[in-house]
Amino acid sequence: MEGKEEDVRVGANKFPERQPIGTSAQSDKDYNEPPPAPLFEPGELSSWSFYRAGIAEFVATFLFLYITILTVMGFFKSPSKCATVGVQGIAWAFGGMIFALVYCTAGISGGHINPAVTFGLFLARKLSLTRAVFYIIMQCLGAICGAGVVKGFMGHKQYELLGGGANFVSHGYTKGDGLGAEIVGTFVLVYTVFSATDAKRNARDSHVPILAPLPIGFAVFLVHLATIPITGTGINPARSLGAAIIFDKDRAWDDQWIFWVGPFIGAALAAVYHQIIIRAIPFKARA
Template sequence: MVAFKGIWTKDFWRAVSAEYVATLIFVLLGVGSTINWHAGKDNPPPADLVLISLCFGLSIATMVQCFGHISGGHINPAVTAAMVVTRKLSLAKALFYVVAQCLGAITGAGILFMVTPAAVRGSFGVNNVNSDISVGHGLLVEIIITFELVFTVFATCDPKRNDLGGSAALAIGLAIPYTGASMNPARSLGPAVITLRFENHWVYWLGPILGGIIAAGLYEYLYCPDPEVKKRLKQVFQKDQSGKYKEVESEDITIKPGSTDMEKTEKKDPYNDTGDVLSSV
């Protein structure tokens, strides 16, 4: 229960509500771009994949720009899972984020369903594995493309980099390739719940979450590890007289900048600091 102490703050609920609103708008705009208003007419043109892809990409970029400073602008359970495995977000807070994202997606899809004429709804943007490929291949595609998306998120939002220019939000938005795929479990959940079509729906949860976790782990621990974290780990896990590593539990150890000397400080309860309720988000 200690992990849930930080939820009784305004900042926390602002962040959770921001994830709800951002996902609502994202799904409303994105799924709305898949509606073919020429359906039912003679010789209707095929769906404009470029239009749909740009709408999804620019919508997510806009939402990140609007809500990034409030909640981190995840708008995607796969991104939230990636933040958890890299210890940038606590598991308790992540649970609230995912619930907010799913509810926002369902609300956005529900609003769009109500205002869209039945004759042009079509598949209503419901994700489904192409009949020409196997479910396993569809899962692999979701893993790979979500890997690319989450790796871009970590690379463009890395505070250790000083070579970045332009808009990180736009880079994240345009990382979505022109495949019409999900890469976002909440985006898939919204239309599926409204239309009650859940065929192979698990693919759009397992694939993106696996891809996001793999991308986050490789970026954070292999390609661009934080040297300060390594130093802290070396000091926290100290060798005893027998040569075995032992965890220091009673006190925190910090390292002075530019020095290898250790300083022992009194342990602080992070959940008592209401000004930092969102970890690193």
């Protein structure tokens, strides 16, 4: 036990925070900071790994919409809400699918499954504009196909009667309320993504890369619990767009801008907060 206690003591103090406010990482780095991705990387277009990553994003978003929208449909279809999974079950469906899909695709595409996540990581120079645009297109296509399969199962009439899983601002809330909920909810998600995938933290805590999908999925679950009553919870423009296109009613299209503007603002704020405040990377490099 004495040896283990010594290991714990040394491990806890092995990587102390030594840098003053406004500087980059500590003087003796115990990790490798990935270089910023180029804005344009034409060479990616001739690489199979580039297209494989896009396919992974398409399939993951397809499965995400299929499971989650079908769960929402089952909730609204039942005459007794006590006999369904309830709001908590819907939140678990969204969070659980993100957990599973990020785990499956993280090593292939990074496991974004969300244009807002892709946008935030692009702002932090974690991927090129070429890849970011490709990911967002594939995510949206996957979401449309996923919602379309659900409609095929449910039937046109029943699907429309049950609302199609589309996002819109609920009665009793203003569009400003909905926009604010989407901004804060997406901030929580994207900030969790940055924290869970931080190279500096991964170097200090060897378990972080393995557990990264768990906090990301749990963040999605918690945000859904909070904002389902307000907007049905978008925080993912592809999810909102896919459901709106297949549902195709004015109610979904009237508020569609909220589910793009809100998540993109939230993602941008999370990127700025993590990179500039938490990591302080752009302020001053060490001589």
